[in-house]
Amino acid sequence: MYVCNCNGIRERDVRAAIDQGASRPADVFRHADCKPQCAKCVCDIRCMIEDQQVALRYAAE
Numbered sequence: 001m002y003v004c005n006c007n008g009i010r011e012r013d014v015r016a017a018i019d020q021g022a023s024r025p026a027d028v029f030r031h032a033d034c035k036p037q038c039a040k041c042v043c044d045i046r047c048m049i050e051d052q053q054v055a056l057r058y059a060a061e
């Protein structure tokens with residue numbers, strides 16, 4: 001599923017970026033070697049990052 005239609009960034013691309021340390025949407029765009037255009041996806045990317053951080057926090061407990 002595409003998260004960012006402007007740049008063709010898929011959900012798995014965002015997860016890969018997060019796995020490699022992306023902690024902000026800008027990091028995800030950098031990982032995909034592109035820049036935000038309409039920025040409609042930024043909230044979704046931020047949510048994915050926050051969900052992953054929460055999951056890691058629970059896993060660490």
Ligand code: FES
Nearest residue numbers: 004006037039041
């Ligand atoms: S949908 Fe991601 S920049 Fe437009």
